Amino acid sequence: MHAALALLSATLLSATGMTDAEVRAHVEALLGAIDRPIPAERWKALGPAAATVLAEVAASGDPLPSRRSMALWALASVDPARAEPLARALVDSEDAPPTVRETAVRVLGRTLPPAGLRSALAPVLRAAPDATLRAVAAETLARHAPGMSCAEVMDQVSLEPAGGRVAFERAATLCSGR
Numbered sequence: 682m683h684a685a686l687a688l689l690s691a692t693l694l695s696a697t698g699m700t701d702a703e704v705r706a707h708v709e710a711l712l713g714a715i716d717r718p719i720p721a722e723r724w725k726a727l728g729p730a731a732a733t734v735l736a737e738v739a740a741s742g743d744p745l746p747s748r749r750s751m752a753l754w755a756l757a758s759v760d761p762a763r764a765e766p767l768a769r770a771l772v773d774s775e776d777a778p779p780t781v782r783e784t785a786v787r788v789l790g791r792t793l794p795p796a797g798l799r800s801a802l803a804p805v806l807r808a809a810p811d812a813t814l815r816a817v818a819a820e821t822l823a824r825h826a827p828g829m830s831c832a833e834v835m836d837q838v839s840l841e842p843a844g845g846r847v848a849f850e851r852a853a854t855l856c857s858g859r
Contacts, residue, residue, distance in 0.1 A: 699727075699728070699730070701730055701733075704727055704728065704730040704731055704734065705734050707727055707731070708727060708731050708734040708735060708738075708752075708755075709734075711723065711724070711755075712738060712748050712751055712752060712755075715747070719751075719755065721755075721758035724755040724758045724759050725758055725759055727759070729759070729760065731755075731759050732756060732759045732760035732763050734752075735752045735753070735755050735756040735759060735760075736752075736756055736760075736763055736764075736767060738752035739752040739753035739756055739767055739771070739781075740767060740770075740771075746778035746779075746780040746781050747780060749777075749778070749780075749781045749784075750780050750781050750783075750784035753767065753768060753771065753781065753784050753785060753788055754784055754787070754788060756788075757788045757791050757792055761791065761792045762792075764788055764791075764792055765788070765789065765792040765793060767785075768784075768785040768786075768788040768789050768792065769785075769789065769801060771784075771785035772785040772786055772789065772801070772802075772805060779811060779813065779814065782811075782814055783813065783814060783817045786802060786805065786814065786817045786818050786821050787817065787821055789801055789802065789821065790821040790822075790824060790825040791825075793825075795825060795826035795828070795829055795830075796826070796829065798821070798822065798825055798826045798830075799822065799826050799829050799830050799833075802818045802821060802822050802830075803822075803830075803833060805818040806818040806819055806822065806833065806834065806837050807837065812841065812845050812848055813848060815837065815841075815849075816848035816849050816851075816852065819834045819837060819838065819849050819852035820849075820851045820852040820855065822834055822852070823851070823852040823853075823855035823856045824855055827855065827856060831855075831856035834849075834852050834853075834856050835853065835856055837849075838852065838853050
C-alpha cells in the first residue's frame with residue numbers, strides 16, 4: 682500500500698510539473714533508500730529530469746559505490762539511451778569501483794541488442810583482470826545474447842581456474858539450458 686501511494690504521489694508530482702530542485706530532492710531520497718529496491722515505474726514517474734541527476738550521480742566520484750550503482754541502474758529505466766554510453770565508459774574504467782563496473786555490465790544487457798552486447802562485453806569476458814567482472818559479463822551475455830555468445834562463454838569458463846568457476850555457474854547453467 683505504501684509503495685502504491687508513493688508511486689501515485691511521484692506520478693502526480695511529475696504530472697503537475699516538479700521543479701528541477703524537487704526532482705533532485707526526490708532522486709536523492711530514493712537513492713538513500715537502501716532497505717528495498719525501487720521499482721522502475723517509480724523512477725520513470727519522476728520524468729526525464731531525473732535522468733540528469735541519475736547520470737551525475739552514476740558518473741560522480743561518490744564514495745558510496747552502491748549509490749552510484751543504483752543511480753546507473755535507475756538511469757537505464759528512465760533514459761536507456763543515456764545510460765548505455767555511460768555504462769560503456771564505466772565498464773572500461775579501471776578507476777570505477779568493482780560494483781559500479783558490474784552494474785554497468787548488467788545495464789548494457791538491458792540497453793544493447795545482442796550483437797552490440799557481444800561486441801561490448803566479449804573483451805571484458807576474455808580480459809578483465811577481475812574474475813567477478815568476467816563472471817558478470819558471462820552471465821549477462823548468456824542471458825541476453827545466448828545464441829551468439831554461449832560458445833564463447835563456455836570457452837571462458839573452461840579457462841578459469843577450477844576454484845574460480847563457481848562464479849560462472851549461472852552463466853554455464855543459462856548456456857547449457859539453451
